[in-house]
Amino acid sequence: MLIREATAEDWPAIWPFFQTIVAAGETFTYPVDLDQDQGRDWWLPALPSRTVVAVDDSGAVLGTAKMNRNHQGNGSHVASASYMVDPAHSGRGVGRALCAYTVDWAREQGYRAMQFNAVVETNVHAVKLYESLGFEVIGTLPEGFRHPEDGYVGLHIMHLRL
Template sequence: MLIREATREDWHAIWPFFHTIVAAGETLTYPPDLGKEDAQEWWYVAAPNRVVVAVDDRGTILGTAKMNRNHMGNGSHIASATYMVDPAHSGKGVGRALCEYSVDWARDAGFRAMQFNAVVETNTHAVRLYESIGFKVIGTLPEGFNHPAEGYVGLHIMHKSL
């Protein structure tokens, strides 16, 4: 698996799984009816932030990550990231590779920590993955997320010092 900088031309391959994940409304705080053009503008952040894709040896895009400053000004030393793995390729280490890549990016870029602002507590696969990489739940916003099947569930704030 190779992780490389995403190009605008990659969007045609990202959008189908991006749309599937967001429309399901189970793991991200994006509007479930987010349209293709708006989604692309939200995802493709400007430098020094980054968007990458994980690709297999045939060039198939398996997942993507958006890495960015979590805060501005005097809080700009904290990074964040968001990940999406094509459900057809889940369970193959793509999420782990993207998360580890983003931690390395943040450390190399001089950030002091990473913070995830809204990890849905019922997204247990993601919570376990992040914890295995060293993130800790430092707080939970009770009923911060309206899950389509589970109802109101918590949103974890997760943190890792770099």
Template sequence: MLIRDATADDWAAIWPFFHQITAAGETFTFPVGLDRESGRGWWMLSAPNLTVVAVDDTGEILGTAKMNNNQHGNGAHVASASYMVDPAHGGRGVGRALVEHTLDRARAQGFRAMQFNAVAATNTHAVRLYERLGFRIVGTIPEGFHHPREGYVGLHVMHRPL
């Protein structure tokens, strides 16, 4: 698996699983009705922020991540990131590789920490992965996420120093 910076042409391969994941409304706080162009604006970031893709030996996109500063000004030293793995390629370590890649990139860019502002408590697979990689839950917003089946559930803020 190779992780590389995403190009504008990669959006065509990202969009189908991006749409599937966001339309389900189970993990991201994105609007569930994003169309293709609006979704591009939410995911495909411009420098100094970045979007990357994980590809296999044939060049097929397995997953993607975006990374940016969590805040501006005096809070710009903390990074944030989001991850999506094509459900057809889940369970193969793609998510873990993307998280590790963004941690390395954030460290190389001089960030002092990484923080996730909105991890649905019901997204137990992601929470477990992030905790294994050194993140800890620093707070939970009660009923901060409206899950389509579980109702109102907690929304974790997770953090780790770099």
């Protein structure tokens, strides 16, 4: 697997699984009805944010990560990231590779920490992955997320000191 900078040409490969994940409404706080242009604008932001893709030997996109400042101004020393793995490629270490890549990127860029603002507590695979890479749940917003099957569930704030 290779992780490389995403380009506009990658969007047609990202969009199908991006749309499926967002429309399911189970893990992201994005509007579930984002259209393709809105999704592209949200996922492929301008610098200094950065988006990467994980590709296999054939060049097929397996997953993607978006990295950005968590805050502006005097809080701009804290990074954040979001991840999407094509469900057809889940369980193959793509998410772990993308998360580790973003942590390394944040360190190289001089960020002091990474913070995820809204990790849905029922997304147990993501929570377990982040914890295995050193992130801690530092707080939970009770009933901060309306899950389509589980109702109102908490949103974790997760933090990693770099």
